Amino acid sequence: MIRSFSGAAALVSSEILDGPVVAVRPQAITARASAVMAQFPGDVLYAVKCNDHPLVLEALFRGGIRHFDTASIQEIRTVRRLLPEAVCHFMHPVKSRAAIAEAYFEHGVRRFVVDHPDELAKIAEVTKTADDLEIYVRLAVSGEGALLALTGKFGCEADEAVPLLHAARRLAARVGLTFHVGSQCLAPEAFACAVRKAARVAVSAGGVDDLDVGGGFPAAYTGNEPAFVAFVAAIRSALAETGLACRLQCEPGRLLVADGASILTNVELRRGRSLYLNDGVYGNLAELKWLGPQFPLRRVGRAVAPATPVQPYDLFGPTCDSIDSMPGPHWLPADMQGGDWIEVGFMGAYSNALRTGFNGFSDHHCVILDDAPWCGTPPNAGLRRAA
Helix, strand or coil: CCCEECCHHHHHCCCCCCCCEEEECHHHHHHHHHHHHHHCCCEEEEEHHHCCCHHHHHHHHHCCCCEEEECCHHHHHHHHHHCCCCEEEECCCCCCHHHHHHHHHHHCCCEEEECCHHHHHHHHHHCCCCCCCEEEEEECCCCCCEEECCCCCCCECHHHHHHHHHHHHHHCCEEEEECCCCEEECCHHHHHHHHHHHHHHHHHCCCCCEEECCCCCCCCCCCCCCCHHHHHHHHHHHHHHHCCCCEEEECCCHHHHHHHEEEEEEEEEEECCEEEECCCCCCCCCHHHHCCCCCCEEEECCCCCCCCCEEEEEEECCCCCCCCEEEEEEEEECCCCCCCEEEECCCCCCCHHHCCCHHHCCCCEEEEECCCCCCCCCHHHHHCCCC
């Protein structure tokens, strides 16, 4: 049974802390889901890869999410087991025959993504040329404006997408286009450009039934990121400009869950301005390396005196691998010491989902926090005041 606590301070004063803790705030996830659904003019799919913990999936469902972007057969199994009424969409462009067959015949999946003729032929063969398929063609778009570009692995160019759409139309009940501008995109215009490209392809292909604008909507790690409504406005404007009329959907991940969890990690050693933690890149804190020092941090459990200055630190995880490092500046009180607990906020996305058992460091707890999300202050606020 997962225990609940009133907040991070109550958690660190408990006796359960013998390893890192994933502290989930389900009520925040439910509220965020409801808000995003109210703002987007179409279906909202949750990208399960972002965080597949049952607490997260169930909180999203309570918030109204009924569609799930699943990228593997295991994700489909998880969603169908936990949420039998949910609808799964197989959004990975490359799938095994066994996964396609199980998804279609056992789990009722009808929507599949392709970016190559051989994948389309594979789906047709496995589903025995079913007449109720929905096939989306993934279009390659620029990753400009995203902190983590997703270009190069998936997506086809316009001249490849048009014949693929024609072939899909002969097979499927509905056809659509999809794209992904990249993770933690900070430029609403990137979505507008991608919609314009999709509209040109749609016209050349004789129209599409659906457009999936993908994910990449940013979480407010620093507070300077554009709000979701700005991205919706850019998408609406591009649709109006191009005259593209079709059913719309998006597939956010971090936008829905980032502020719905924190990671609690213990300082095992301080060496100058380096803090060695019991969690790291191979655990729940990979994003502190890949996105950098833009997550809010604070010390919990030992009070920070009002006059205590702050200073920048570099962070290191518990494994013996030097890759397990999270370069700063991570701003924390100047008197940090071994035994202190740190709350890393906005860690609902790509934290526990990326955790490995490398080097034997696999143990961690999961708890529920009943308080509001801790958003902290922008990282450079540490120059001015204590965390």
